[in-house]
Amino acid sequence: MISRRAAAGYSMRGLALGDAFGETWFRRPVDSVEREIRERRLSPGPWPWTDDTAMALPLLRMLDEDGAVDQDRLALAFANTYDADRDRGYGPSMHRVLREIGEGEPWRAVTSRQFGGQGSWGNGAAMRVAPLGAWFADDLAEAARQAAEQARVTHAHPEAVAGSVAVALAAALAVLGLPSDQLIATVAAHVEDGEVASRLRRAVGIRPVVDPRHAAAVLGCGLQISAPDTVPFAIWCAARHLDDLHEALWATASAGGDVDTTCAIVGGIVAGRTGLTGIPDAWTTAAEPLPGWLTHLT
Template sequence: MAPGHWRWTDDTAMALALFRVLSAHGKVDQDALAAEFGATYTADPYRDYGATMHEVLAAIHSGQSWRDVARRQFDGQGSWGNGAAMRVAPLGAWFADDLDELLVQAGKSAGVTHAHPEAITGAVAVALATALSVRGVDNADLLGEVAQRLPESEVRTGVLRATKIAFGTDSRNAGATLGTGRRISAVDTVPFALWCAARHLDDLVEALWATAAAGGDVDTTCAIVGGVVAARTGLDGVPPEWLAACEPID
């Protein structure tokens, strides 16, 4: 185990911001979420935010409309990155009893910073997986149940591809097929992360080790996997020494 405090990153910072908005409003108030993201970023911008998010969150905090900021990224296409997916697990747990409402709220949570349909679908997929995890779905059924609720998209195609990879497959081989976030897109990140989560749905430690073993954008893939699996196992699934090593959160 690495010595010293394990520093949390932008994944955690934005998930906490989303949770604060859910706690205050009971749903995704997009204006409030944008303000929370901007304030969180400005208070501590050194959490390994991606280059695009530095620009987006600084612009939002300066008073620019989040709608305009999100839509103008990448020549007007909007970002199809994995940031919306990495932070959405708390929302999936929050709306676990109402999957129809979850679809709406997860899309809203993504749209504040990511206007591209693939990024939004990636966030919806992770939220669905988290909700199904909480509801006790069997690991063999998780990926298929997520896919059937997604719109036609590259993310959905990736999740369907993941259903065909046996859980006995080495995670490095699965990552080579599905992508491990090296392209920093939802398409290249979400299917693999959900495969790892489904593979170890009742064992947080094994899920994280399998995810990390494949390399790539490890803090993001592990954030997604951790969110999906820990929503089911709770803190009892986290080794005490890991909790002691983690940087404290207010």
């Protein structure tokens, strides 16, 4: 069995690959996307990654250097990453949040006042967290706690936190070798009750043989850019192909929606277990390279 450090590194690579793979579908004519996915015709590249990967990298680097989340330092790292490259597809609210943090405002004040004081329940905290789950796979309680800590730096709403915890636990359980048919129910049992947990419980009853488009019709696939609308479907897709990253990504993309984010989540969950086994060389060549510091993890 590979080390948890290596599993986190592979999870990061899978997340970035899924992100870049999913982003290719936003650069295609809308009327041809469904046909091209069905025929498995891909852009030859390059495939740039988005804010999903851009925010996952400083989170994993913090774990690599310090072994745990420091919220104050992570907020600054996110703001610095954003300031260095704002054209990664950040959502409208994150532009505001990260700009204000970068200007010196306390992150707690910034995030808690979003959306009339509710905080954001977007999928941004979930899209970046899978490598953290792999990192803490030996301690599920700590994986959940750290996932919640990192989520609150940008997303104060409880559903966004629940989405982050769910993805981290799915990634941890995948690394631990939990069978596919147990993954979703186990995650649901450990997520605080709410809309994310409710949709996870609904996902338990959707059989793996069901077309992902039908699962998306029940669970959502990120069109609302919210954690409840994104995370349960992504975890269902990951569980459906927990030992096959290549098929997991194609299945996820076939439903449409927020494809870069759903594929990033699925890639991060599955690759921590499988590595990049089965991924065509052409995909890894087309995808935007990751920073060199990541090499020592895998």
